[in-house]
Amino acid sequence: xxxxxxxxxxxxxxxxxxxxxxxxxxxxxxxxxxxxxxxxxxxxxxxxxxxxxxxxxxxxxxxxxxxxxxxxxxxxxxxxxxxxxxxxxxxxxxxxxxxxxxxxxxxxxxxxx
Amino acid sequence: xxxxxxxxxxxxxxxxxxxxxxxxxxxxxxxxxxxxxxxxxxxxxxxxxxxxxxxxxxxxxxxxxxxxxxxxxxxxxxxxxxxxxxxxxxxxxxxxxxxxxxxxxxxxxxxxx
Numbered sequence: 001x002x003x004x005x006x007x008x009x010x011x012x013x014x015x016x017x018x019x020x021x022x023x024x025x026x027x028x029x030x031x032x033x034x035x036x037x038x039x040x041x042x043x044x045x046x047x048x049x050x051x052x053x054x055x056x057x058x059x060x061x062x063x064x065x066x067x068x069x070x071x072x073x074x075x076x077x078x079x080x081x082x083x084x085x086x087x088x089x090x091x092x093x094x095x096x097x098x099x100x101x102x103x104x105x106x107x108x109x110x111x112x113x
Numbered sequence: 114x115x116x117x118x119x120x121x122x123x124x125x126x127x128x129x130x131x132x133x134x135x136x137x138x139x140x141x142x143x144x145x146x147x148x149x150x151x152x153x154x155x156x157x158x159x160x161x162x163x164x165x166x167x168x169x170x171x172x173x174x175x176x177x178x179x180x181x182x183x184x185x186x187x188x189x190x191x192x193x194x195x196x197x198x199x200x201x202x203x204x205x206x207x208x209x210x211x212x213x214x215x216x217x218x219x220x221x222x223x224x225x226x
């Protein structure tokens with residue numbers, strides 16, 4: 001019940017296209033859903049995050065869509081660029097003052113020029 | 114503002130040895146979390162410290178321990194190293210323990226031979 005399932009494992013998108021990564025969770029107590037971006041040799045960096053009280057959040061080319069009833073959330077990267085090539089992780093926080101993140105397995109995104 | 118720093122960046126140890134990793138959070142941040150990242154298990158939460166107190170602990174054996182000092186710097190220790198402890202160990206800090214304000218360091222790459 002603590003798992004966060006992420007798909008696909010890898011994704012190749014043409015420059016200018018839309019990249020979509022999906023995550024699903026079971027624990028309805030999760031109340032914070034971030035997406036992190038990680039480049040080789042670096043730690044993860046927070047990209048965008050959402051709380052369950054909204055269904056969508058947009059920051060620049062990055063959008064999170066959140067479906068509370070389906071217990072799913074997704075990351076959309078519009079106008080994907082080669083610099084977006086990285087590994088993306090979704091995560092969720094159990095809430096209730098439980099200060100930890102439960103992570104998805106990661107998606108390796110490659111943007112082809 | 115300087116980011117989260119971790120030392121050393123790379124470490125090679127042999128089975129049975131012990132190791133201590135260090136994390137210096139962003140100035141003013143009082144919470145430090147530790148995560149283990151491996152290709153097989155992904156990112157897993159180890160523990161979180163706030164104002165020198167461990168608030169949360171992940172599902173790791175007692176060989177993994179940590180502490181936080183009055184200046185918020187944190188150390189984690191792994192005793193009796195096993196081959197499976199080879200991983201990237203990531204430290205993240207946040208100002209007041211808010212889960213949505215975590216900033217990650219570059220990690221310490223531990224190799225156990």
